[in-house]
Amino acid sequence: MGLWLLLIVSLSARAQSAPAPAQGKPPGGIQVKDLGGGYVGNTVCRACHPAQWQTFYKNPHFKSIAAASTPALAGCEGCHGPGKNHVEAGGGKTTIPRAFSLMEPRQALDTCLNCHAKDFSRVNIRRSQHTLSDVACNNCHSIHKSPVLKFLLAKQQMELCYGCHPSVRAQFSMPFKHRLNEGFMQCSDCHNPHGTFAATWRSGMRPRMVEQASGNEEACLKCHSDKRGPFQFEHAAVRVEGCETCHIPHGSTNAKLLRRPAVFAVCLECHNGAGSFGRQADGITTQSGSHNMFDPRYQKCTICHVRIHGSNSDQRFLR
Amino acid sequence: MKKRTFQLAFLAVLTYPLQAQQVGGARGQDINGYNVINSFETGYRFSSIEGDLGKYRSDVNFRNGIRLLGSSLTVNSKDGKGRLFDELTLQTSGLGNDPYESSILRIQKNRWYRYDMLWRMNEYYNPGIPIANGQHLLDTRRRLQDHDLILLPQSKFKFRLGYTRNSQDGPALSTIQLFDGRGDEFPLFTNVRRERNEYRAGGDFEFAGVRLHWLQGWDYFKEDTVDRVDSLSAGNNPGDRITLSRFYRAEPYHGSTPFSRVNLRTERKYFAVNGRLAYAGGRRSFIMDEAAIGTNRFGAAQNRQIVVGGNARRPVTTGDFSLSVLPSTRLSVTNATSISSARIDGDAVYREFSNASLQGTTVQFRFLGIHTITNMTDAQYRVSDRLRLYTGYHFSTREIRSIESDGDPPFAPSVSTGLQENRQHAGLFGIRLKPLKPVTVTLDGEVGRADTPFLPISDKNYHALGGRVQIKQKSLLLSAAYREKYNTNSASFSSHSSRGRNYSFDASWASSAKFALDAGYSKMHLDTVSGIAFFGAGALLANNSYYVSNLHSLNVGARVAPHKRAEFYGGYSMTKDLGGSKFALRAADPAAALLNPVQAFPLSFQSPVARVSVLVRGKLRWNFSWQYYRYNEDFGLFGIKQDYRAHTGYTSLLWAF
Numbered sequence: 003m004g005l006w007l008l009l010i011v012s013l014s015a016r017a018q019s020a021p022a023p024a025q026g027k028p029p030g031g032i033q034v035k036d037l038g039g040g041y042v043g044n045t046v047c048r049a050c051h052p053a054q055w056q057t058f059y060k061n062p063h064f065k066s067i068a069a070a071s072t073p074a075l076a077g078c079e080g081c082h083g084p085g086k087n088h089v090e091a092g093g094g095k096t097t098i099p100r101a102f103s104l105m106e107p108r109q110a111l112d113t114c115l116n117c118h119a120k121d122f123s124r125v126n127i128r129r130s131q132h133t134l135s136d137v138a139c140n141n142c143h144s145i146h147k148s149p150v151l152k153f154l155l156a157k158q159q160m161e162l163c164y165g166c167h168p169s170v171r172a173q174f175s176m177p178f179k180h181r182l183n184e185g186f187m188q189c190s191d192c193h194n195p196h197g198t199f200a201a202t203w204r205s206g207m208r209p210r211m212v213e214q215a216s217g218n219e220e221a222c223l224k225c226h227s228d229k230r231g232p233f234q235f236e237h238a239a240v241r242v243e244g245c246e247t248c249h250i251p252h253g254s255t256n257a258k259l260l261r262r263p264a265v266f267a268v269c270l271e272c273h274n275g276a277g278s279f280g281r282q283a284d285g286i287t288t289q290s291g292s293h294n295m296f297d298p299r300y301q302k303c304t305i306c307h308v309r310i311h312g313s314n315s316d317q318r319f320l321r
Numbered sequence: 322m323k324k325r326t327f328q329l330a331f332l333a334v335l336t337y338p339l340q341a342q343q344v345g346g347a348r349g350q351d352i353n354g355y356n357v358i359n360s361f362e363t364g365y366r367f368s369s370i371e372g373d374l375g376k377y378r379s380d381v382n383f384r385n386g387i388r389l390l391g392s393s394l395t396v397n398s399k400d401g402k403g404r405l406f407d408e409l410t411l412q413t414s415g416l417g418n419d420p421y422e423s424s425i426l427r428i429q430k431n432r433w434y435r436y437d438m439l440w441r442m443n444e445y446y447n448p449g450i451p452i453a454n455g456q457h458l459l460d461t462r463r464r465l466q467d468h469d470l471i472l473l474p475q476s477k478f479k480f481r482l483g484y485t486r487n488s489q490d491g492p493a494l495s496t497i498q499l500f501d502g503r504g505d506e507f508p509l510f511t512n513v514r515r516e517r518n519e520y521r522a523g524g525d526f527e528f529a530g531v532r533l534h535w536l537q538g539w540d541y542f543k544e545d546t547v548d549r550v551d552s553l554s555a556g557n558n559p560g561d562r563i564t565l566s567r568f569y570r571a572e573p574y575h576g577s578t579p580f581s582r583v584n585l586r587t588e589r590k591y592f593a594v595n596g597r598l599a600y601a602g603g604r605r606s607f608i609m610d611e612a613a614i615g616t617n618r619f620g621a622a623q624n625r626q627i628v629v630g631g632n633a634r635r636p637v638t639t640g641d642f643s644l645s646v647l648p649s650t651r652l653s654v655t656n657a658t659s660i661s662s663a664r665i666d667g668d669a670v671y672r673e674f675s676n677a678s679l680q681g682t683t684v685q686f687r688f689l690g691i692h693t694i695t696n697m698t699d700a701q702y703r704v705s706d707r708l709r710l711y712t713g714y715h716f717s718t719r720e721i722r723s724i725e726s727d728g729d730p731p732f733a734p735s736v737s738t739g740l741q742e743n744r745q746h747a748g749l750f751g752i753r754l755k756p757l758k759p760v761t762v763t764l765d766g767e768v769g770r771a772d773t774p775f776l777p778i779s780d781k782n783y784h785a786l787g788g789r790v791q792i793k794q795k796s797l798l799l800s801a802a803y804r805e806k807y808n809t810n811s812a813s814f815s816s817h818s819s820r821g822r823n824y825s826f827d828a829s830w831a832s833s834a835k836f837a838l839d840a841g842y843s844k845m846h847l848d849t850v851s852g853i854a855f856f857g858a859g860a861l862l863a864n865n866s867y868y869v870s871n872l873h874s875l876n877v878g879a880r881v882a883p884h885k886r887a888e889f890y891g892g893y894s895m896t897k898d899l900g901g902s903k904f905a906l907r908a909a910d911p912a913a914a915l916l917n918p919v920q921a922f923p924l925s926f927q928s929p930v931a932r933v934s935v936l937v938r939g940k941l942r943w944n945f946s947w948q949y950y951r952y953n954e955d956f957g958l959f960g961i962k963q964d965y966r967a968h969t970g971y972t973s974l975l976w977a978f
Contacts, residue, residue: 059397059399059400065401065407065432068407069431069432069475108703120527122525122584125584128655129645129655129657129697134699134751135751135763135765136701151395151410151427152410152425152427165827166800168827168841168843169843169845169874171843172825175876176874176896177896177924177926177952178380181421185414185415186423187441199641200657200695202637205693205771205780206661206693206694206717207697208780214599216601217581217601218601224487227517227542228489231603231605231635232605232634233605233667234631234633234667234687235667238723238775242721242775243779247776255896255922256922257379257450257451264451264959270853270854271817271853272778274777275854276852278773278812279815281721281722281723281740281775282741283739286777288855288856289856291856291859292502293856295857295915296911296914299506302452302454304453305453314572314605314631314669315607315669320497321497321570
């Protein structure tokens, strides 16, 4: 690894190193050159904010400086606005045109979207449940002090989500769960915190923050591709109402993340023959009269109905 | 900076229970214009299990052995003008036979490209005892890898290439029911082999403030799982005369799902428009060859072969359009309309041979069409800095149509058709209040009605209410939340009612770099009553299925760093289902024996954890972690108890430079 590292770095090195950041206390009489519109340039900012500047080259926003964009789009002033008044006032949050800690959630969102609206993953941010609940970008992202390597998150992703969704933390602590706490998964494998399009299952109204697979399929199918089908005989409940009909996706005390510990309870709560349900509105079929539910062998439905998610060979999902 | 990195690294340790994470003061070195930070944590993971090993492996699955518990490498160009790259990040976790392994790689050069890779492996073990007596055991490995390359990531013309691979393989068990409806069930050995490969190409284009995004994908799936039995089996019910001496089933199932996505959008000062068209056209071809040799329920020799071949298709087309109006900084209104159409149809030829004679050939056909139109309007208004309101109205209409033609030989196929429509309305509201600067209060609710839900347990007459109070004062964060969802769904012979209530309290406090506390408690209550119908001793019986769960969940963690060289972490997590009051059917009720035992399932799952991290030398740390798991069931579903206790942990050295 070490040799690899040396090789990579040697190949990629440039002779010039970055200019040394200014250190120490802010100088009293800073000479400010107005670059137009009240912009003063990043070099002025670094004189008083060396801590922010020192590691800013690791920040994804450093790209804007490296690309030598205009001050309105680059570095500190790209986000915080023209800094002339702030410098002339000798500092202070209130003199920063866009001080995020003082901004309304909507203002923070608008500011970030100036650049970040470009990404397809954020096209629904205006109508996302987070935005409607006043959760703005800086609630989850820490631009200057992010401890994680990607996306400038303020904490590890799941800790962020758990902060506002404590019952979800409880679900992922259950004996049966998706492996989030173990680091195998991330919340964003299934959810898009920036908002999603309407679901194509259930009635399209819920769930509201689940990212779809292949553009318009249920998120579970990203990994559980064997359940995806299409099958000759689909279990209609899966396609119409989705996997959550039988499973609790985050975590459960029941095997296979089922909603009930006993399999037959899961099945019989729908397969009760009551009218108005199902495709033909004449009830979802009851079990066969050959079954005797008092005999334990019939109480584990999926021992025989093994292809319960869908089958190509048997309408009763027996093979 | 060093201190900060150190604290953040330790935060990462607290994040994952028993997953080794970087701990230590990685300072980095400047080499030819790059800053390089590197760390390796390697050590020995141990485990000691008493009780049900299968359940332990299903829940936790850490085993003994030497591991590369974690590694991290970051290389950053200090002027953003590196020759080949400006950022290189490589992180690994659990390599060397942990059940959860992952690697993350990012390489990018400003303005030119960005490449992201994510590789994950999960060693999955599930005995499925309560589901199928352990006869649906899975001992498989799932490997996932995602590659994404963006060319010209900062330009108005971006190009994207992507590849995803998902494979699952390993031994498993399954079952087959033979030879007729009154037959027996036989366990099968299964060699799971599934693989999905997805290729993506697309891009983004921006002109005059209008952004176009397009993506074309090709998804290929294949499953070549083989099931077999090579020795005589008496089946699950040895009292009958049905036996299986040989069984073989090959069922190759291959196909593709090409998909396309186009999105057009623009953001202006007073409005934003967003439109999407997505199409996924799933196609699968299948053939099944199943041969079973044994004796039937009369004890006569039985040789049966089933051959099925056919195709299935599922084109799903989706269109979305949303308009956000932003007339002032106080008000935003969004209306979104979505149309989704899924058509699933499949046809197959089914042939069955019994004792070498053809029983018949059936052409099976099934169609399922699901069309949904959804319209959602949401508005948010900021009354003042302290008060914001939110309201919404959502509506959807769904039509489900089906045509089925099926039936196994020797019965003639039958055809049936069906049509069902459902309309759902929901009203939403929300309030966000800040009576004081550190206090935030949020209240929200939703009331919905559906006229013809698809399932007896689907949402019909429902409401969901929630509230949250959060107090944030410097390093102290306190929050309390309540959420409930009630649903009733009644039809002529059936009624379903569910009531879910969640209560949670959270607190976190970091008084200084030397002490931090994080604690949370949740109670999740659920009770449901559902009308069920089933056959028992030859009679059709109707009754109610009750289920009650009172889950208490507790998480506590405290970090103490009394000395700059040593840090301690102690934590405890507990999940406890206390069950609840059962609705006991009278013993005279024929359903009592079936339903009384499956109403409440009290259990507990506890896990204390302790960790120590000691700075040995400037770049070297020693870490030790211990975690205990105790799972205890206070019920015996189907006479099964899966209790276990396990001590797990690791000792490791972390070298950071």
